[in-house]
Amino acid sequence: MSEIVLEGRRLTHSYGNTPVLGDVDVAVRAGEVVAVMGPSGSGKSTLLHLLAGLLKPDAGEVWLAGQRFDSLSERRRSDRRLRELGFVFQFGDLVPELTVGENVELPLRLLGTRPARARARAHEMLDRLGVVEHAGKRLSEVSGGQAQRAAVARALVHTPPVILADEPTGSLDTTTGELVLEAFVQAAKDQGTAVVLVTHELRVASWAARDVLLRDGRIVGATGATSGPPATSGPLAAAGAPA
Numbered sequence: 001m002s003e004i005v006l007e008g009r010r011l012t013h014s015y016g017n018t019p020v021l022g023d024v025d026v027a028v029r030a031g032e033v034v035a036v037m038g039p040s041g042s043g044k045s046t047l048l049h050l051l052a053g054l055l056k057p058d059a060g061e062v063w064l065a066g067q068r069f070d071s072l073s074e075r076r077r078s079d080r081r082l083r084e085l086g087f088v089f090q091f092g093d094l095v096p097e098l099t100v101g102e103n104v105e106l107p108l109r110l111l112g113t114r115p116a117r118a119r120a121r122a123h124e125m126l127d128r129l130g131v132v133e134h135a136g137k138r139l140s141e142v143s144g145g146q147a148q149r150a151a152v153a154r155a156l157v158h159t160p161p162v163i164l165a166d167e168p169t170g171s172l173d174t175t176t177g178e179l180v181l182e183a184f185v186q187a188a189k190d191q192g193t194a195v196v197l198v199t200h201e202l203r204v205a206s207w208a209a210r211d212v213l214l215r216d217g218r219i220v221g222a223t224g225a226t227s228g229p230p231a232t233s234g235p236l237a238a239a240g241a242p243a
């Protein structure tokens with residue numbers, strides 16, 4: 001079995017006095033696509049932000065590539081986030097002043113890739129997601145679904161070892177949603193990318209090798225599925241499988 005690349009251990013978080021996550025254990029291995037499911041408000045986005053080091057847990061730990069991640073300085077965390085994580089935000093966070101193509105090139109440029117190479121690679125990703133003809137447009141000139149696919153291209157462009165995607169198909173129809181899911185599965189298969197896919201849709205979760213089910217900030221179920229390692233060992237097993 002491949003190694004665990006990202007792990008949350010007993011993650012607990014409150015906003016002010018309102019607890020939203022309690023004792024959540026989750027781990028994802030290289031080459032594995034894990035779906036985090038649960039109703040709206042169950043804490044899925046909060047969990048993803050904790051795993052990405054964008055929020056600090058009140059208690060618990062995040063480990064990235066075998067090293068403690070959440071306790072690093074903000075500067076070290078953002079450096080590792082840029083190199084090792086691709087994040088697709090639920091409500092988008094592309095830079096409005098840049099074109100679609102420039103947004104997708106951004107991680108590569110920050111990592112020092114030469115402009116011509118960055119552009120070629122960005123176009124390759126945009127092409128795979130069916131939006132390359134919009135590369136030269138500003139964000140205000142493309143639809144929400146096109147912007148969402150650009151955000152997915154940006155998360156994948158530098159082939160990070162981990163992708164965290166928050167409802168990445170939320171504003172897409174079934175066909176374009178499948179382009180996105182295929183891109184994640186392909187990255188997992190070809191590059192050993194670990195993918196955490198947050199969704200409230202069963203149809204989307206069916207692309208993952210296994211599911212983690214959140215309810216009211218707690219893990220209430222973990223299912224092993226057809227193609228991935230079953231959750232019979234490791235931290236998820238303790239949560240038990242749903243009925």
Ligand code: ADP
Nearest residue numbers: 015018020038039040041042043044045046047
């Ligand atoms: P999900 O992604 O599953 O819909 P979230 O993680 O976004 O759930 O939210 C979990 C709970 O935390 C919800 O009750 C939500 O209202 C609350 N919440 C989320 N973000 C904030 C915030 N920035 N400040 C206060 N409460 C928040």
Ligand code: MG
Nearest residue numbers: 044045046090
């Ligand atoms: Mg959410």
